[in-house]
Amino acid sequence: MNKETARSLFMDYLYDELEPETRKELEQFLENNSDLQKELDELGSVRNMLQHLPVQDPAEQLILVEPDTAGFQSWWNELFESWIPRNGFARAGLTMTSLLILFVVMGAFTNMNISINDNGFNLAFGETKEPVQSGFTPEQVDYLLQQVKEENALMITEAVQALQESQDEKLEQTLFNFADYMEEQRRVDLQLISSGLNNMEEVYYDRFRQTDQVLGELIQTVSTRN
């Protein structure tokens, strides 16, 4: 141990936070280092003087928390705290018991009836009545079924016939429209051909006329020279 190490242990020594072995080692070192021992004693005397420092206690409790007792939330919290256990299992048990009691009370008020039979589990409210057998005999049911089948067949036939007629009409109308379109197209084509032939005739006529004129002029020129 050197002086610096010894000095670094002063605070632990003064406040009794030093391990017994280290304490003993420090004390042995201090026996041979009177200057360090003196310094430690002086720090100890400072501690002694500091202990004389007076202090004042607060006159009363400076903060007092008062829960808001006016609100519903507060009332509910108090009720909750006073009645509901804190343990999780106890809370779950209390909840189940409450629900069961509520179920029984509601059942008593609503004449709830629970029964189990071949069809399964039945839960009913109000007065229960035995079901009364009322309806058709098997012969009546067969007759009704037959009648329904005939009506259905008739309806289907009529529907198919109406659909067929509708489709025929649409097809006929489409063919008429196509014929009109083809006729109109043919007429337009003929007009175009006629117009083209007329134009061609006029062109050839002009060319013949010009040729005659040129030939006439040529003949005249030749005869003049002769």
Add this chain to the structure above:
Amino acid sequence: MNPGQNERMEDAQLVQDFRGGNHQAFNKLVARWQDRIHHFSYRFFASSDDAAEITQKTFIKAYQKLDTLDDVEKFGSWLYTIANNLCLDELKRVGRKRATSYETLKMAPQTDTSTPADGPVLRNEGLVLLHKALLQLPVEQRVVVIMKEYEGLTFREIAEILDNPENTVKSRLYYGLSALKKTFDSWNINKEVFDYE
């Protein structure tokens, strides 16, 4: 289980009760801790008004933030952290000048630092000068001296509260006590002063 640990367990239970909606538990925490917080802030400022204000603010803040406390067994250290931060905030707000004057000077106007050397200092004056010397320490040293000397916290607890290494805390305490020794010597204060009636 030692008394300190037992006390921490009781604090932890009260914190849990408060979190469960029991407001009376917080009042019990205030009753258990307000003297210690008041003493700490009184020694920090040497003013009962400031001490009361800091104590009130500390518990108001604790009331608001108690849900954020992770380790409920460290309620005491957490409370000292709040109080220390509030003291530092107050010090920044009003300045060191006010913090080092106050009631010590009002109580004994004749305790000028030059007078004690001329004759024996009366015990009353010595007590005033004692507080004055403490207030003259740098804030970091003052806090450590108060927490260790008066609040009896361990070095580890102080290190946690101040969020400093333990060696830093010990070092500040060493320099704080050494500075106090020099001040006492210069003011001619010794332990006989406090035995004088």
